[in-house]
Amino acid sequence: MLREIERDELEPLATGAWILGAGGGGSPYLSYLNARNLYQQGKRVNLMDPRGLDDDDLVAVVSNMGAPLVGQERLSDPAFSAKPLRMMEDYLGRKFRAVMSVEIGGGNAFQSLLVSAVTGLPMVDADAMGRAFPEAQMTSFAIAGLPMFPLTLADIRDNEVIVARAASWKWMERISRKACTEVGSIAATCKAPRSGREVKEHGILDTTTKAIRIGRVVREARRRHEDPVAALLEAESGVLVFKGKIHDLQRRATEGFLRGKAQVEGLGEDRGSTFELEFQNEFAAGWRDGEVVVTTPDIICVMDSVSGEAIGTESIRYGQRVSVVALPSPDQLLTPQGLDHVGPRAFGYDFDYKTVFQAVKA
Protein backbone atom coordinates (compact mmCIF):
# COMPACT_ATOMS: atom_id res chain seq x y z
CA MET A 1 0.00 0.00 0.00
CA LEU A 2 3.05 2.21 -0.43
CA ARG A 3 4.44 3.65 -3.60
CA GLU A 4 7.31 6.02 -4.11
CA ILE A 5 6.45 9.47 -5.44
CA GLU A 6 8.59 9.97 -8.52
CA ARG A 7 10.68 13.05 -9.13
CA ASP A 8 8.59 13.93 -12.19
CA GLU A 9 5.36 13.92 -10.17
CA LEU A 10 6.46 16.91 -8.08
CA GLU A 11 5.73 19.54 -10.74
CA PRO A 12 2.27 18.13 -11.60
CA LEU A 13 1.54 18.02 -7.85
CA ALA A 14 2.38 21.73 -7.63
CA THR A 15 0.21 22.59 -10.65
CA GLY A 16 -2.72 20.50 -9.41
CA ALA A 17 -2.52 21.66 -5.80
CA TRP A 18 -2.54 25.29 -6.92
CA ILE A 19 -5.74 24.65 -8.91
CA LEU A 20 -7.37 22.86 -5.94
CA GLY A 21 -6.43 25.85 -3.77
CA ALA A 22 -9.40 27.81 -5.21
CA GLY A 23 -7.19 30.89 -5.24
CA GLY A 24 -5.89 30.36 -1.71
CA GLY A 25 -3.48 28.21 0.23
CA GLY A 26 -0.49 30.08 -1.19
CA SER A 27 1.43 29.18 -4.32
CA PRO A 28 3.06 25.75 -3.98
CA TYR A 29 6.08 26.92 -6.00
CA LEU A 30 8.50 27.49 -3.12
CA SER A 31 7.49 24.26 -1.41
CA TYR A 32 7.94 22.49 -4.71
CA LEU A 33 11.50 23.89 -4.91
CA ASN A 34 12.17 22.54 -1.43
CA ALA A 35 10.85 19.13 -2.46
CA ARG A 36 12.98 19.17 -5.59
CA ASN A 37 16.07 20.02 -3.50
CA LEU A 38 15.35 17.16 -1.10
CA TYR A 39 14.94 14.76 -4.03
CA GLN A 40 18.26 16.00 -5.43
CA GLN A 41 19.81 15.20 -2.07
CA GLY A 42 18.57 11.63 -2.47
CA LYS A 43 15.55 11.86 -0.15
CA ARG A 44 12.42 9.98 -1.25
CA VAL A 45 8.78 10.00 -0.18
CA ASN A 46 6.45 7.01 0.01
CA LEU A 47 2.77 7.68 -0.60
CA MET A 48 0.50 5.50 1.50
CA ASP A 49 -3.04 4.43 0.61
CA PRO A 50 -5.06 5.51 3.67
CA ARG A 51 -6.98 2.22 3.52
CA GLY A 52 -3.72 0.56 4.52
CA LEU A 53 -3.69 2.30 7.91
CA ASP A 54 -4.52 0.20 10.97
CA ASP A 55 -7.40 1.61 13.03
CA ASP A 56 -5.11 2.50 15.94
CA ASP A 57 -2.19 3.87 13.89
CA LEU A 58 -1.28 7.41 14.86
CA VAL A 59 -1.22 9.93 12.01
CA ALA A 60 0.33 13.40 12.20
CA VAL A 61 -1.66 16.18 10.50
CA VAL A 62 0.81 18.89 9.52
CA SER A 63 0.43 22.33 8.05
CA ASN A 64 2.38 25.42 7.29
CA MET A 65 0.09 27.94 8.95
CA GLY A 66 -0.06 31.64 8.22
CA ALA A 67 -0.50 34.32 5.62
CA PRO A 68 0.41 33.25 2.08
CA LEU A 69 1.75 36.73 1.29
CA VAL A 70 4.25 36.46 4.16
CA GLY A 71 5.26 33.06 2.85
CA GLN A 72 6.36 34.70 -0.37
CA GLU A 73 9.17 36.50 1.43
CA ARG A 74 9.82 34.33 4.46
CA LEU A 75 10.37 31.11 2.59
CA SER A 76 9.34 27.77 3.98
CA ASP A 77 12.15 25.53 5.17
CA PRO A 78 11.66 21.78 5.63
CA ALA A 79 14.15 21.77 8.50
CA PHE A 80 11.50 23.52 10.60
CA SER A 81 8.45 21.77 9.14
CA ALA A 82 9.12 18.55 11.04
CA LYS A 83 9.74 20.22 14.42
CA PRO A 84 6.09 20.26 15.57
CA LEU A 85 5.74 16.57 14.72
CA ARG A 86 8.66 15.71 17.01
CA MET A 87 7.21 17.99 19.69
CA MET A 88 3.90 16.15 19.42
CA GLU A 89 5.59 12.75 19.72
CA ASP A 90 7.42 13.92 22.85
CA TYR A 91 4.22 15.37 24.29
CA LEU A 92 2.15 12.24 23.62
CA GLY A 93 4.91 9.76 24.36
CA ARG A 94 3.91 7.93 21.16
CA LYS A 95 5.41 7.63 17.69
CA PHE A 96 3.59 8.51 14.49
CA ARG A 97 2.96 5.85 11.85
CA ALA A 98 2.51 8.33 8.99
CA VAL A 99 1.98 11.99 8.15
CA MET A 100 -0.74 13.81 6.19
CA SER A 101 -1.42 17.40 5.16
CA VAL A 102 -4.38 19.32 6.52
CA GLU A 103 -5.13 20.75 3.06
CA ILE A 104 -4.33 19.65 -0.48
CA GLY A 105 -4.94 23.13 -1.93
CA GLY A 106 -1.90 25.38 -2.32
CA GLY A 107 1.48 25.05 -0.63
CA ASN A 108 0.29 22.75 2.14
CA ALA A 109 -0.04 19.93 -0.40
CA PHE A 110 3.74 19.74 0.00
CA GLN A 111 3.90 20.09 3.79
CA SER A 112 3.36 16.38 4.46
CA LEU A 113 5.68 15.54 1.58
CA LEU A 114 8.48 17.70 3.02
CA VAL A 115 7.97 16.33 6.53
CA SER A 116 7.88 12.85 5.07
CA ALA A 117 11.15 13.43 3.18
CA VAL A 118 12.83 14.72 6.33
CA THR A 119 11.49 12.10 8.78
CA GLY A 120 11.19 9.04 6.53
CA LEU A 121 7.56 8.51 7.60
CA PRO A 122 5.16 7.64 4.77
CA MET A 123 2.81 10.33 3.53
CA VAL A 124 -0.89 9.46 3.58
CA ASP A 125 -2.77 10.07 0.33
CA ALA A 126 -5.47 12.18 2.01
CA ASP A 127 -6.17 15.57 3.51
CA ALA A 128 -8.93 17.19 5.58
CA MET A 129 -10.25 19.81 3.13
CA GLY A 130 -9.99 18.49 -0.41
CA ARG A 131 -9.11 22.06 -1.35
CA ALA A 132 -7.87 25.08 0.65
CA PHE A 133 -9.63 26.92 3.46
CA PRO A 134 -8.31 29.54 5.85
CA GLU A 135 -9.28 28.21 9.28
CA ALA A 136 -8.91 25.21 11.57
CA GLN A 137 -12.62 24.50 11.95
CA MET A 138 -12.99 24.23 8.17
CA THR A 139 -11.82 20.63 7.99
CA SER A 140 -13.59 17.31 7.52
CA PHE A 141 -12.29 16.34 10.97
CA ALA A 142 -13.96 19.38 12.54
CA ILE A 143 -17.15 18.70 10.60
CA ALA A 144 -17.12 15.13 11.98
CA GLY A 145 -16.83 16.55 15.51
CA LEU A 146 -13.46 14.96 16.29
CA PRO A 147 -11.29 16.36 19.11
CA MET A 148 -9.24 19.42 18.14
CA PHE A 149 -6.34 19.21 20.60
CA PRO A 150 -3.46 19.05 21.30
CA LEU A 151 -1.68 21.21 18.73
CA THR A 152 2.03 21.95 18.46
CA LEU A 153 3.55 24.97 16.74
CA ALA A 154 7.15 25.97 16.04
CA ASP A 155 8.79 28.93 14.36
CA ILE A 156 12.18 29.50 12.73
CA ARG A 157 13.74 30.65 15.99
CA ASP A 158 13.62 28.55 19.14
CA ASN A 159 9.96 29.16 19.96
CA GLU A 160 7.70 26.20 20.52
CA VAL A 161 4.04 26.29 21.56
CA ILE A 162 1.76 23.49 22.69
CA VAL A 163 -1.98 24.13 22.89
CA ALA A 164 -2.91 21.39 25.32
CA ARG A 165 -6.67 21.90 25.18
CA ALA A 166 -9.22 24.10 23.49
CA ALA A 167 -12.92 24.43 24.15
CA SER A 168 -13.87 24.15 20.49
CA TRP A 169 -12.42 24.15 17.00
CA LYS A 170 -13.00 27.90 16.82
CA TRP A 171 -11.11 28.40 20.10
CA MET A 172 -8.28 26.28 18.73
CA GLU A 173 -8.26 28.47 15.64
CA ARG A 174 -8.19 31.68 17.71
CA ILE A 175 -5.46 30.58 20.11
CA SER A 176 -3.19 29.04 17.50
CA ARG A 177 -3.72 32.01 15.15
CA LYS A 178 -2.57 34.40 17.89
CA ALA A 179 0.60 32.37 18.44
CA CYS A 180 1.18 32.19 14.69
CA THR A 181 0.74 35.94 14.22
CA GLU A 182 3.14 36.61 17.12
CA VAL A 183 5.97 34.62 15.52
CA GLY A 184 5.63 36.43 12.18
CA SER A 185 2.42 35.04 10.63
CA ILE A 186 4.17 31.88 9.45
CA ALA A 187 4.58 28.82 11.63
CA ALA A 188 4.88 25.08 11.21
CA THR A 189 2.14 23.18 13.04
CA CYS A 190 1.09 19.68 13.87
CA LYS A 191 -2.65 19.55 14.41
CA ALA A 192 -4.57 17.20 16.68
CA PRO A 193 -3.25 13.70 15.95
CA ARG A 194 -5.65 11.32 14.23
CA SER A 195 -6.10 7.58 14.48
CA GLY A 196 -5.91 5.49 11.34
CA ARG A 197 -9.61 4.85 11.72
CA GLU A 198 -10.44 8.58 11.92
CA VAL A 199 -8.44 9.22 8.77
CA LYS A 200 -10.18 6.40 6.92
CA GLU A 201 -13.66 7.45 8.07
CA HIS A 202 -13.40 11.24 8.05
CA GLY A 203 -10.43 12.20 5.92
CA ILE A 204 -10.79 13.23 2.29
CA LEU A 205 -9.05 10.36 0.60
CA ASP A 206 -6.78 10.09 -2.44
CA THR A 207 -6.31 13.83 -2.81
CA THR A 208 -2.55 13.77 -3.45
CA THR A 209 -3.19 11.38 -6.31
CA LYS A 210 -5.98 13.67 -7.49
CA ALA A 211 -3.75 16.76 -7.43
CA ILE A 212 -1.01 14.97 -9.39
CA ARG A 213 -3.63 13.76 -11.89
CA ILE A 214 -5.03 17.28 -12.36
CA GLY A 215 -1.53 18.72 -12.78
CA ARG A 216 -0.68 16.11 -15.40
CA VAL A 217 -3.85 16.75 -17.40
CA VAL A 218 -3.22 20.49 -17.51
CA ARG A 219 0.49 20.21 -18.26
CA GLU A 220 -0.06 17.58 -20.93
CA ALA A 221 -2.68 19.73 -22.70
CA ARG A 222 -0.32 22.71 -22.51
CA ARG A 223 2.51 20.64 -24.00
CA ARG A 224 0.29 19.59 -26.90
CA HIS A 225 -0.92 23.17 -27.46
CA GLU A 226 -4.45 22.09 -26.60
CA ASP A 227 -6.84 23.95 -24.30
CA PRO A 228 -5.73 23.10 -20.73
CA VAL A 229 -8.91 24.53 -19.20
CA ALA A 230 -11.10 22.29 -21.39
CA ALA A 231 -8.87 19.32 -20.55
CA LEU A 232 -9.29 19.96 -16.82
CA LEU A 233 -13.09 20.31 -17.11
CA GLU A 234 -13.35 17.04 -18.97
CA ALA A 235 -11.06 15.08 -16.67
CA GLU A 236 -12.56 16.33 -13.39
CA SER A 237 -16.23 16.93 -14.31
CA GLY A 238 -15.73 20.66 -13.87
CA VAL A 239 -17.89 23.46 -15.18
CA LEU A 240 -16.74 26.57 -17.01
CA VAL A 241 -18.59 29.33 -15.18
CA PHE A 242 -17.32 32.39 -17.01
CA LYS A 243 -14.63 33.52 -19.41
CA GLY A 244 -13.30 37.04 -19.67
CA LYS A 245 -10.80 39.67 -18.63
CA ILE A 246 -10.17 41.06 -15.15
CA HIS A 247 -11.25 44.68 -15.32
CA ASP A 248 -11.52 45.71 -11.69
CA LEU A 249 -9.88 44.55 -8.50
CA GLN A 250 -10.04 45.47 -4.83
CA ARG A 251 -7.82 43.69 -2.34
CA ARG A 252 -6.88 44.29 1.26
CA ALA A 253 -4.96 42.29 3.84
CA THR A 254 -6.79 42.19 7.17
CA GLU A 255 -6.28 40.04 10.27
CA GLY A 256 -4.49 37.28 8.41
CA PHE A 257 -7.08 37.30 5.62
CA LEU A 258 -6.68 38.54 2.11
CA ARG A 259 -10.11 39.89 1.27
CA GLY A 260 -11.41 41.50 -1.87
CA LYS A 261 -13.36 41.45 -5.10
CA ALA A 262 -12.48 40.84 -8.71
CA GLN A 263 -14.68 41.81 -11.61
CA VAL A 264 -14.44 39.93 -14.89
CA GLU A 265 -15.69 41.42 -18.12
CA GLY A 266 -17.06 38.72 -20.43
CA LEU A 267 -15.33 37.63 -23.62
CA GLY A 268 -16.49 35.21 -26.32
CA GLU A 269 -19.81 33.66 -25.35
CA ASP A 270 -19.86 35.71 -22.15
CA ARG A 271 -19.40 39.04 -23.92
CA GLY A 272 -21.83 41.61 -22.55
CA SER A 273 -21.96 39.98 -19.11
CA THR A 274 -20.01 40.72 -15.97
CA PHE A 275 -18.88 38.27 -13.34
CA GLU A 276 -17.97 39.32 -9.82
CA LEU A 277 -15.88 37.16 -7.52
CA GLU A 278 -15.42 37.74 -3.83
CA PHE A 279 -12.53 36.21 -1.94
CA GLN A 280 -11.46 35.60 1.64
CA ASN A 281 -8.07 34.00 0.93
CA GLU A 282 -9.99 31.61 -1.35
CA PHE A 283 -12.70 32.52 -3.85
CA ALA A 284 -15.87 32.33 -1.78
CA ALA A 285 -18.69 33.24 -4.15
CA GLY A 286 -19.39 34.38 -7.70
CA TRP A 287 -22.15 36.58 -9.17
CA ARG A 288 -23.16 36.62 -12.80
CA ASP A 289 -24.72 39.98 -13.69
CA GLY A 290 -25.59 40.53 -10.04
CA GLU A 291 -27.01 37.10 -9.30
CA VAL A 292 -25.06 34.66 -7.14
CA VAL A 293 -24.45 31.45 -9.09
CA VAL A 294 -21.66 29.62 -7.28
CA THR A 295 -20.38 29.55 -3.69
CA THR A 296 -18.00 27.73 -1.42
CA PRO A 297 -17.49 24.81 -0.91
CA ASP A 298 -17.61 24.34 -4.70
CA ILE A 299 -13.97 24.74 -5.70
CA ILE A 300 -13.97 28.06 -7.56
CA CYS A 301 -10.77 28.46 -9.56
CA VAL A 302 -9.54 31.30 -11.66
CA MET A 303 -7.23 30.02 -14.37
CA ASP A 304 -5.12 31.71 -16.99
CA SER A 305 -7.20 31.03 -20.11
CA VAL A 306 -4.14 30.20 -22.18
CA SER A 307 -1.73 28.37 -19.86
CA GLY A 308 -4.30 26.81 -17.53
CA GLU A 309 -2.14 27.93 -14.60
CA ALA A 310 -4.17 28.73 -11.49
CA ILE A 311 -4.22 32.37 -10.41
CA GLY A 312 -4.16 33.03 -6.67
CA THR A 313 -6.11 35.74 -4.93
CA GLU A 314 -2.76 37.42 -4.14
CA SER A 315 -1.57 37.33 -7.76
CA ILE A 316 -4.77 38.13 -9.68
CA ARG A 317 -4.39 41.44 -11.52
CA TYR A 318 -5.99 43.83 -13.96
CA GLY A 319 -6.06 42.73 -17.58
CA GLN A 320 -5.53 38.99 -17.07
CA ARG A 321 -7.55 36.80 -19.42
CA VAL A 322 -9.14 34.23 -17.19
CA SER A 323 -11.48 31.28 -17.07
CA VAL A 324 -13.57 30.96 -13.93
CA VAL A 325 -14.03 27.27 -13.31
CA ALA A 326 -15.87 25.27 -10.67
CA LEU A 327 -14.81 21.80 -9.57
CA PRO A 328 -17.11 19.66 -7.43
CA SER A 329 -16.72 19.92 -3.67
CA PRO A 330 -15.85 16.82 -1.67
CA ASP A 331 -19.07 15.16 -0.40
CA GLN A 332 -18.03 15.56 3.25
CA LEU A 333 -18.32 19.34 2.94
CA LEU A 334 -21.85 19.23 1.50
CA THR A 335 -23.71 17.68 4.43
CA PRO A 336 -25.72 20.09 6.62
CA GLN A 337 -22.87 20.04 9.19
CA GLY A 338 -20.36 20.49 6.40
CA LEU A 339 -22.12 23.57 5.07
CA ASP A 340 -22.32 24.97 8.62
CA HIS A 341 -18.52 24.88 8.71
CA VAL A 342 -17.60 25.87 5.15
CA GLY A 343 -20.74 27.08 3.36
CA PRO A 344 -21.29 30.74 2.47
CA ARG A 345 -22.80 31.57 5.88
CA ALA A 346 -19.51 30.49 7.53
CA PHE A 347 -17.90 33.31 5.52
CA GLY A 348 -20.43 35.90 6.61
CA TYR A 349 -22.87 35.76 3.68
CA ASP A 350 -26.61 35.75 4.27
CA PHE A 351 -27.41 33.24 1.53
CA ASP A 352 -27.21 29.47 1.22
CA TYR A 353 -24.91 27.25 -0.80
CA LYS A 354 -25.29 27.70 -4.56
CA THR A 355 -23.76 25.26 -6.98
CA VAL A 356 -23.31 25.01 -10.72
CA PHE A 357 -23.51 21.25 -10.52
CA GLN A 358 -26.83 19.65 -11.43
CA ALA A 359 -27.13 17.19 -8.58
CA VAL A 360 -27.12 19.25 -5.41
CA LYS A 361 -26.06 16.83 -2.74
CA ALA A 362 -26.95 19.04 0.21
Next chain:
Amino acid sequence: MKRIGIDVGGTNTDAVLIEGGRVLRGIKTPTTEDVTSGVRKALAEVLQGDGALAASIDAVMIGTTHFTNAVVQRRGLNRVGALRIGLPASASLPPFVDWPEDLAGLVCGEVAMVEGGHEYDGRPIVPLDRQAIRDAAKRIADDGLTAIYGS
Protein backbone atom coordinates in the same frame (compact mmCIF):
# COMPACT_ATOMS: atom_id res chain seq x y z
CA MET B 1 10.94 69.28 -20.53
CA LYS B 2 14.14 68.17 -22.27
CA ARG B 3 14.94 64.51 -22.57
CA ILE B 4 17.52 62.36 -24.28
CA GLY B 5 16.50 58.97 -25.58
CA ILE B 6 19.13 56.40 -26.45
CA ASP B 7 18.46 53.17 -28.29
CA VAL B 8 21.32 50.69 -28.28
CA GLY B 9 20.82 48.44 -31.27
CA GLY B 10 22.86 45.53 -32.57
CA THR B 11 24.78 47.77 -35.04
CA ASN B 12 24.15 51.39 -34.12
CA THR B 13 23.45 53.39 -31.02
CA ASP B 14 20.94 56.14 -31.74
CA ALA B 15 20.43 59.18 -29.56
CA VAL B 16 17.83 61.92 -29.81
CA LEU B 17 17.30 65.14 -27.92
CA ILE B 18 13.61 65.80 -27.36
CA GLU B 19 11.86 68.87 -26.08
CA GLY B 20 8.15 68.41 -25.48
CA GLY B 21 7.13 66.23 -28.41
CA ARG B 22 9.75 67.65 -30.80
CA VAL B 23 13.02 66.00 -31.83
CA LEU B 24 15.65 68.75 -31.71
CA ARG B 25 18.60 66.65 -32.73
CA GLY B 26 19.42 63.06 -33.61
CA ILE B 27 22.74 61.26 -34.01
CA LYS B 28 23.96 57.76 -34.78
CA THR B 29 27.16 56.08 -33.61
CA PRO B 30 28.36 52.46 -33.83
CA THR B 31 27.40 50.22 -30.93
CA THR B 32 30.49 49.14 -29.01
CA GLU B 33 31.28 45.74 -27.54
CA ASP B 34 31.07 47.05 -23.98
CA VAL B 35 27.83 49.07 -24.69
CA THR B 36 28.77 51.76 -22.15
CA SER B 37 31.44 53.56 -24.21
CA GLY B 38 29.05 53.65 -27.19
CA VAL B 39 26.38 55.17 -24.96
CA ARG B 40 28.86 57.75 -23.63
CA LYS B 41 29.92 58.64 -27.16
CA ALA B 42 26.27 59.02 -28.27
CA LEU B 43 25.55 61.22 -25.27
CA ALA B 44 28.59 63.41 -25.97
CA GLU B 45 27.63 63.76 -29.64
CA VAL B 46 24.04 64.65 -29.01
CA LEU B 47 25.08 67.27 -26.43
CA GLN B 48 27.92 68.65 -28.64
CA GLY B 49 29.92 69.74 -25.61
CA ASP B 50 27.20 72.20 -24.59
CA GLY B 51 27.47 72.29 -20.78
CA ALA B 52 24.42 74.52 -20.35
CA LEU B 53 22.33 72.14 -22.48
CA ALA B 54 23.60 69.15 -20.47
CA ALA B 55 22.56 70.86 -17.24
CA SER B 56 19.05 71.50 -18.61
CA ILE B 57 18.30 67.84 -19.46
CA ASP B 58 15.56 66.44 -17.21
CA ALA B 59 15.95 62.77 -18.04
CA VAL B 60 17.95 60.28 -20.04
CA MET B 61 16.27 57.07 -21.16
CA ILE B 62 18.34 54.16 -22.38
CA GLY B 63 16.77 51.22 -24.12
CA THR B 64 18.79 48.16 -24.95
CA THR B 65 18.19 44.52 -25.66
CA HIS B 66 21.74 43.77 -24.55
CA PHE B 67 20.60 42.46 -21.21
CA THR B 68 18.08 40.12 -22.80
CA ASN B 69 20.57 39.12 -25.50
CA ALA B 70 23.25 38.44 -22.90
CA VAL B 71 20.88 36.19 -20.97
CA VAL B 72 19.53 34.40 -24.04
CA GLN B 73 22.98 33.92 -25.60
CA ARG B 74 24.72 33.36 -22.27
CA ARG B 75 27.37 35.86 -23.40
CA GLY B 76 29.00 38.87 -21.79
CA LEU B 77 27.55 38.12 -18.39
CA ASN B 78 29.24 39.21 -15.17
CA ARG B 79 29.43 37.20 -12.01
CA VAL B 80 27.73 38.82 -9.03
CA GLY B 81 27.77 38.17 -5.32
CA ALA B 82 24.53 37.78 -3.40
CA LEU B 83 23.86 38.85 0.15
CA ARG B 84 20.66 37.80 1.85
CA ILE B 85 19.81 39.19 5.26
CA GLY B 86 17.11 37.04 6.83
CA LEU B 87 18.46 33.94 8.54
CA PRO B 88 17.24 31.82 10.24
CA ALA B 89 14.38 32.16 7.70
CA SER B 90 14.52 30.89 4.15
CA ALA B 91 17.82 28.98 4.53
CA SER B 92 16.74 26.03 2.38
CA LEU B 93 16.10 28.19 -0.68
CA PRO B 94 19.31 30.22 -1.19
CA PRO B 95 19.73 32.89 -3.89
CA PHE B 96 19.91 31.42 -7.43
CA VAL B 97 18.02 28.28 -6.31
CA ASP B 98 15.60 28.28 -9.24
CA TRP B 99 17.86 29.71 -11.93
CA PRO B 100 18.65 27.50 -14.94
CA GLU B 101 21.84 25.68 -14.02
CA ASP B 102 23.96 26.95 -16.90
CA LEU B 103 22.95 30.56 -16.29
CA ALA B 104 23.62 30.31 -12.57
CA GLY B 105 27.00 28.79 -13.41
CA LEU B 106 27.93 31.96 -15.31
CA VAL B 107 26.43 34.56 -12.96
CA CYS B 108 26.50 33.11 -9.46
CA GLY B 109 29.43 34.33 -7.40
CA GLU B 110 29.88 34.19 -3.64
CA VAL B 111 26.49 33.75 -1.95
CA ALA B 112 26.13 34.82 1.66
CA MET B 113 23.15 34.46 3.98
CA VAL B 114 23.35 36.22 7.33
CA GLU B 115 21.11 36.62 10.36
CA GLY B 116 18.85 39.64 10.45
CA GLY B 117 16.01 41.11 8.46
CA HIS B 118 12.47 41.98 9.42
CA GLU B 119 9.05 40.46 9.70
CA TYR B 120 6.27 41.79 7.48
CA ASP B 121 5.13 44.03 10.36
CA GLY B 122 8.54 45.66 10.84
CA ARG B 123 9.73 43.71 13.88
CA PRO B 124 13.25 42.29 13.52
CA ILE B 125 13.40 38.53 12.80
CA VAL B 126 16.61 38.27 14.87
CA PRO B 127 19.32 40.88 15.61
CA LEU B 128 21.37 41.87 12.56
CA ASP B 129 24.69 40.03 12.43
CA ARG B 130 27.03 42.86 11.39
CA GLN B 131 30.18 40.78 11.71
CA ALA B 132 28.74 38.20 9.31
CA ILE B 133 28.10 40.98 6.78
CA ARG B 134 31.72 42.18 7.12
CA ASP B 135 32.95 38.61 6.62
CA ALA B 136 30.67 38.17 3.62
CA ALA B 137 31.85 41.46 2.09
CA LYS B 138 35.45 40.30 2.47
CA ARG B 139 34.72 36.94 0.84
CA ILE B 140 32.87 38.67 -1.99
CA ALA B 141 35.82 41.06 -2.53
CA ASP B 142 38.33 38.18 -2.34
CA ASP B 143 36.27 36.42 -5.00
CA GLY B 144 37.08 39.37 -7.27
CA LEU B 145 33.47 40.45 -7.62
CA THR B 146 32.60 44.09 -8.29
CA ALA B 147 28.82 43.73 -8.15
CA ILE B 148 26.57 42.44 -5.42
CA TYR B 149 22.83 42.21 -5.03
CA GLY B 150 20.71 42.14 -1.93
CA SER B 151 18.31 39.22 -1.84
